[in-house]
Amino acid sequence: MKWIKFLAFGAVVALLYGLLFAYEVDVIRLCKQGGWYVLFPISVAFVISYFHGAFTGMFWDLLGVKAKQSK
Amino acid sequence: MDASSLNFIDLSAANIAFLLFVGFVGGMVSGFIGSGGAFVLTPAMMSMGVPGIVAVASNICHKFPKALVGAIKRNKYGHVDVKLGLILGLSAEGGMLYGAGVQQGIKERLGDAGSNLYVSAAFVVVLAIVGTWVMVDAWNLHRRGTSGQEEQTTRLARWVHKVRWMGPRFYSHGAKAHIPWLITLPIGFATGMLAATIAVGGFVGVPAMHYVLGLPSMMASATELVIAFCMGLGGTIKFGWSGYVDVRLAMVILAGSLFGIQLGAIGTTYVKPFMVKVVMAAIMILVLFSRAFIIPVYLSELGWIAPMARDTSALLKQVSFAIMVAALVTGAVIVLGALIKGMREHAREQAVA
Numbered sequence: 001m002k003w004i005k006f007l008a009f010g011a012v013v014a015l016l017y018g019l020l021f022a023y024e025v026d027v028i029r030l031c032k033q034g035g036w037y038v039l040f041p042i043s044v045a046f047v048i049s050y051f052h053g054a055f056t057g058m059f060w061d062l063l064g065v066k067a068k069q070s071k
Numbered sequence: 072m073d074a075s076s077l078n079f080i081d082l083s084a085a086n087i088a089f090l091l092f093v094g095f096v097g098g099m100v101s102g103f104i105g106s107g108g109a110f111v112l113t114p115a116m117m118s119m120g121v122p123g124i125v126a127v128a129s130n131i132c133h134k135f136p137k138a139l140v141g142a143i144k145r146n147k148y149g150h151v152d153v154k155l156g157l158i159l160g161l162s163a164e165g166g167m168l169y170g171a172g173v174q175q176g177i178k179e180r181l182g183d184a185g186s187n188l189y190v191s192a193a194f195v196v197v198l199a200i201v202g203t204w205v206m207v208d209a210w211n212l213h214r215r216g217t218s219g220q221e222e223q224t225t226r227l228a229r230w231v232h233k234v235r236w237m238g239p240r241f242y243s244h245g246a247k248a249h250i251p252w253l254i255t256l257p258i259g260f261a262t263g264m265l266a267a268t269i270a271v272g273g274f275v276g277v278p279a280m281h282y283v284l285g286l287p288s289m290m291a292s293a294t295e296l297v298i299a300f301c302m303g304l305g306g307t308i309k310f311g312w313s314g315y316v317d318v319r320l321a322m323v324i325l326a327g328s329l330f331g332i333q334l335g336a337i338g339t340t341y342v343k344p345f346m347v348k349v350v351m352a353a354i355m356i357l358v359l360f361s362r363a364f365i366i367p368v369y370l371s372e373l374g375w376i377a378p379m380a381r382d383t384s385a386l387l388k389q390v391s392f393a394i395m396v397a398a399l400v401t402g403a404v405i406v407l408g409a410l411i412k413g414m415r416e417h418a419r420e421q422a423v424a
Contacts, residue, residue: 020322027319028079034314041132041311041318042304048322049136049329056329057144060337065410067148068340068417 006062009055016048079317080120087323089115093399094133094327100402101328102141102335104351105295106273109134110358111395112324113270118392125317128310130270132321135303137328142296144336150290152245155280156297158252159259163272163298164305166263171309174267184372191369193268194362201278202355208282209348222344228285245286245294258283259298266302273299274355288347289339331403338406341413350405357398365391 020027030040060066080086093115101109109130116126145151178186212222224232228246237251258279266272273295280291310316339347368387371379 017322017326020319024319028317031079031311031316031318032314034312037314038308038311038316041316041321042307044318045132045136045307045321045325049140049325052326052329053136053140053143053333056140056333059330060333065334065337065414067337068413 002058002062006055006058009051009058012051013048013055016051020044020048078120078122079125079319082319082323086119089119090320090323091327094324095331096399096403097324098137098141098328098331099335099338099406100331100350100354100399101137101296101299102144102332103292103338103406104273104335104347104354104402105277105292106271106299110270111399114392114395116320121317121320124310124315125320127270128307128315129317129320130324131303131306131310132316132318133324133328135300135307136325137332138296138299138303140329141332141336142293142300144333145293145296145339148293148336148340150293150339151297152243152286152290152294153297154241155243155245155250155255155284155286156294157301158241158255159262159276159280159294160298160301162256162259163263163266163276163302166260166265167267167272167302167305168263168309169260170264170267173264181373184369188366188369188373190269191362191366193265195359195366197265197269197274198355198359198362201274202352202359204282205278205348206352206356209345209352212345212348222281222287224285225282227283231283232285243284243286245280245290246284248285250284254283262298263302266299266306272302274351277351287344289344292339292347292351334410335406338410338413341417342409346405346409350402353405354398354402357394357401361391361394361398364394 027044030037033040090112093112097109097112112130112133113123113126116129117123121129142151142153142156146153174186174189177189181188224246231250231254232246232248234251234254237253240249240251242248243250258276261279262272262276264272265275273292276295276298277288277291280286280294281288284291286294307316364387367376368379368384370376371384
């Protein structure tokens with residue numbers, strides 16, 4: 001189950017980064033617009049950090065690198 | 072400057088690999104000491120041809136999601152005082168705006184060299200004072216053989232917890248005491264101003280939360296991530312509003328740094344509290360030397376000292392950058408070493424039990 005979740009999150013992260021670079025020209029155009037378009041890079045950062053943050057956490061967990069205990 | 076006139080660079084595979092690596096190492100240090108991992112990213116991006124303002128803006132844009140992920144992770148270990156972090160984050164926003172204004176003013180009056188001199192001088196002065204203080208404290212703990220025990224609350228922090236004439240107070244679960252709102256204002260403001268000046272507000276925020284507000288160093292470093300989130304989000308809005316954020320650059324750095332910040336956060340659960348101080352002091356002292364080497368270059372560019380030969384200037388710049396990279400790598404090596412040692416000891420203890 002852990003592996004399935006890990007692979008699913010990995011696939012979503014790969015897809016998000018793939019889209020970011022596949023539509024590079026549009027991404028740059030939106031970033032340069034400024035004004036309320038600032039919501040675009042902020043949304044991208046939130047979405048990617050959610051999936052990638054969970055993915056990296058599972059990555060270290062599966063490698064056996066886990067926190068010792070709550071302090 | 073109009074954003075449409077700026078070039079957002081083509082990202083080659085080599086550039087991406089380099090940013091992933093620097094992001095990973097920087098993230099690891101940030102996860103451990105709360106900040107301090109991002110200061111090489113701006114010069115690293117500029118060395119690839121990214122315009123200065125885009126490098127600063129993209130660096131800030133990768134910080135707030137990184138700090139968020141780090142704060143969530145360390146909150147699970149009970150390290151974060153969210154309320155205090157948000158309160159300090161508010162005044163840090165003010166400090167950041169003011170710091171950015173000061174930077175702008177110096178740049179308009181003295182140009183790039185003046186701005187660089189101001190940043191480097193701020194690095195040297197702040198790091199000399201705070202770095203020495205943290206180093207002496209870590210050394211005293213080690214010498215007295217108390218490095219593994221609970222940290223003592225400083226006399227200053229005990230006074231802050233008792234003082235009544237400063238007006239309304241709030242309860243900080245990190246400090247396990249009431250803290251006057253008023254005392255958080257200069258701390259947050261200074262953290263924000265330093266973040267706007269040298270990109271590492273935690274060099275003031277973490278020691279101030281520990282020595283002045285009385286948080287254990289482990290909690291101070293984790294709570295700094297909340298402040299970094301507030302400042303990063305505010306900074307992204309400010310720069311992004313003018314169209315300076317290259318989200319591709321920010322997300323490439325984030326890809327590496329999220330691996331690093333998780334590892335750094337896990338590392339804090341295996342080390343004695345004084346290790347946070349050791350890593351922070353080591354990085355601070357090395358960065359101090361890095362900036363001290365480059366100050367004569369800017370003084371010469373401003374014509375405040377005799378002109379410097381081009382070769383000498385280039386050499387000093389390279390030495391400065393190399394020491395800065397060494398500072399980051401040193402921090403990462405100490406964190407990794409402490410993590411591996413801690414995990415082995417823990418595994419041995421569990422095997423015996």
